[in-house]
Amino acid sequence: MNTVARIGVDLAKNVMQLHGVDESGNVVIRKSISRDRFAAWFANLAPCRVAMEACSSSNYWTRRLHSLGHDVVLIAPQFVTPYRKGGKQVKNDALDAEAICEAASRPHMRFVPVKTPAQQSVMVIHRMRTGFVEERTALTSRLRSLLGEFGVFIPQGIEIFRTKFVEALEAASNELHGLARAALLKGWEHWLALDEQIASLEEQIALHANQDNQAKQLLAIVGVGPITASATLATIVDAKQFKNGRQMAAWIGLVPKQASSGGKSRLGHITKKGNDYLRTLLVQGARAAITTAARRHDRLSRWIVEIRARLGWSRTLIAVANKHARIMWAILAKGERFDPSYVPHRPSFVVSPDTAT
Template structure:
């Protein structure tokens, strides 16, 4: 046990697979530990480096193991998978733990910062809100389809359905039987409850964004509101993990997919890798920025108008979301305030001569 210097863990609900090696990389221990004995086993282990995949419960276990004095690293699952023996065709807990341990030994490996309980609490608000929005969308689609079965057609849009739903259901001239009217009105009550829950989460997220200094600086940008600012601060944790804004945009999946070889560059659609929730918020914010750009006269808005004229609406959305991601990195990593008139410094060729 004294020879252990690095431990790879495959987390699960009830059992954890351990793969431990010494300083030379030789396997010292392969072991399965129950969840109840997990912390006590590490409490009796000399301080070492512990690696886990950044998955469910990983941040909690990382905090607890750090309290015991261990150096904990969280590895994105897609970075650990290539080190699994057998590739995608062979998979078990022991091989996963070994792959995590091997991936941790790579000098250029990238890691996920451990989130604090407060940061995970903020993300809980976002995830609960997203779940309620999805439930409301499913309910609205179900109600619209059921009304259409009786020849009641309401124009597209949740607001239009909200305005006309009760009147259409209570209209005695329709074919709706009594049982169907009662069922639909009960669904209307559920819809109102979901609206109230979503509004409560909106208020909580807005309060977090208004009280967090970094989030307040992010909201100075056009296209970044309380939802995006709060999610960015809680998700990114430490923007300095990225070398520059371009790297953070790549982490969010906002850069073209490459299939380049032999010095010939081939670019495709955006990769859509990384955090899909934060990427979605950036795209929604980009829609707002593009839609209102012609009303403003700052440098960024003029660029948006010119770009849309040149490449079209959808490519402009991607470009604006990418630019906003880079600006977010500068705000969070450097503590700067957003300046819409900022122009990046360009090297002077004459000075290099």
């Protein structure tokens, strides 16, 4: 067998598909292998470049194969699709592995940074919290709608629901029978358990943010709280992978879509690429910054007030979220400190007397 230069791996739960080529691009490996034999097979292979799609288990396998001496890279799934024969219409494991192998050969391909176990552990806390919040929201809607069937109405909002539910349930004036009350109380107990779990996870996130020096720098930004700061550090991995703040904002999906041609630029809604959780947190933080901007007098707050008067609430919301993403890049990549009154220094151009006209 010729020397393997590059292998594309299509990861799966039980069976992995491999596609390997030599230096000339000739196919030398095309096979499937079980998960139990996966690491052992690579341990007996000479070090080479291994490419995989970024997915749930990719960080683990990347660290595992890297420890065996291989050069392992992760590629975002959307960057692999153009190289799959048949495009989106035709898809199977063998074609996916071949497309991954081909995508890894492109000189300008962008790769996904590998998370450490510590960073993945932080994201586990965030994902568990998100799941509990979604479950609590669904349960709130269910309990509220069931009460509504008996003419008992509770206004929208988690805090109002927390204070009004028991009072509304136990009111003697409603038509609820004992059987319905008992069932709704079971739901209320489950709601309280979810609320307690969410609070506990938020305490862990706040503790992580307050113990990390970079997170403390991010917390200085108005609208960036412990959850956003912690999620940013665990998601971005290394801010230096981006050339500038605009590139990081584009990766998060906070820039407009473009449909430009023939010298005419057409900008649409935001792309919503990248991590939707981090984008949601930035937008929520931007909402808080806009709400309180009129009470502050720094340069950034004045800019927020001016842009809201000119563009309206919705566009200002995205503009501030984009601005926060750029500021966070400067803090994480360049080690700068947040200054709300910062004035950028533009280079001065000196005209030489010899070239002056």
